[in-house]
Amino acid sequence: MKFIEAENYEKLSRRAANIISAQVIIKPDCVLGLATGSTPLGTYKQLIEWYEKGDIDFSEVFSVNLDEYIGLDGKNEQSYRYFMDKNFFDRINIDKSNTLIPSGTAEDRDAECANYDKKIKALGGIDLQLLGIGNDGHIGFNEPDSCFEKNTHVVRLHESTIEANARFFEKKEDVPKFAITMGMISIMQAKKILLIANGRNKKEILDKAFLGPITPEIPASILQLHPDITVIYSEK
Numbered sequence: 271m272k273f274i275e276a277e278n279y280e281k282l283s284r285r286a287a288n289i290i291s292a293q294v295i296i297k298p299d300c301v302l303g304l305a306t307g308s309t310p311l312g313t314y315k316q317l318i319e320w321y322e323k324g325d326i327d328f329s330e331v332f333s334v335n336l337d338e339y340i341g342l343d344g345k346n347e348q349s350y351r352y353f354m355d356k357n358f359f360d361r362i363n364i365d366k367s368n369t370l371i372p373s374g375t376a377e378d379r380d381a382e383c384a385n386y387d388k389k390i391k392a393l394g395g396i397d398l399q400l401l402g403i404g405n406d407g408h409i410g411f412n413e414p415d416s417c418f419e420k421n422t423h424v425v426r427l428h429e430s431t432i433e434a435n436a437r438f439f440e441k442k443e444d445v446p447k448f449a450i451t452m453g454m455i456s457i458m459q460a461k462k463i464l465l466i467a468n469g470r471n472k473k474e475i476l477d478k479a480f481l482g483p484i485t486p487e488i489p490a491s492i493l494q495l496h497p498d499i500t501v502i503y504s505e506k
């Protein structure tokens with residue numbers, strides 16, 4: 271594992287964007303695994319800037335996102351599809367039909383989960399997976415549990431996650447109780463992983479995840495087994 275401590279959020283974002291752009295340059299038709307949350311916003315902003323300068327071309331890139339809220343369609347401003355379109359996809363030259371996000375409104379959720387895994391497999395897996403980390407150690411929406419969930423699945427969000435994510439909604443009651451998330455197989459089979467964490471409040475969970483035992487109670491701890499992971503952390 272490579273651990274980089276960045277001086278501040280801007281530098282963290284720049285380093286993360288650098289790693290992503292290197293991936294796109296080396297393999298223009300790569301599969302990027304992408305994440306939501308507030309931490310990757312600076313990374314996306316930096317990538318957009320480099321795209322606008324003509325330094326990166328996303329026209330052949332495929333993307334697969336980690337998760338989506340159950341019950342929210344892409345027009346809902348709190349959905350992760352809306353987030354990705356607004357903060358990244360609509361501002362670069364990626365082909366929108368090559369951007370996959372699980373559907374939060376599929377009638378047959380089990381079929382949607384199975385299909386999502388099939389689609390990732392058909393793409394040949396993920397070349398570079400960007401991850402944030404939840405305060406309870408979740409990655410995507412893989413919440414602490416008694417076992418690691420392997421495949422894409424529907425998950426009941428923990429109270430602490432609902433509370434943490436309430437800041438994006440008008441009120442806490444509006445936060446969906448369920449989400450659909452990629453499981454550990456697709457994440458762990460990504461050729462490279464880049465995890466970014468910002469702020470002093472993330473330090474304790476990072477230590478638990480990367481220095482403590484590997485346990486499904488801290489889902490991110492499984493990443494200790496990944497052969498090519500970079501963690502970028504900034505205290506402020």
Ligand code: GLP
Nearest residue numbers: 306307308309402403404410411
């Ligand atoms: C959400 C997302 C995660 C993300 C986490 C942390 O729960 N599902 O993918 O890592 O939030 O978000 P933030 O970066 O805002 O701390």
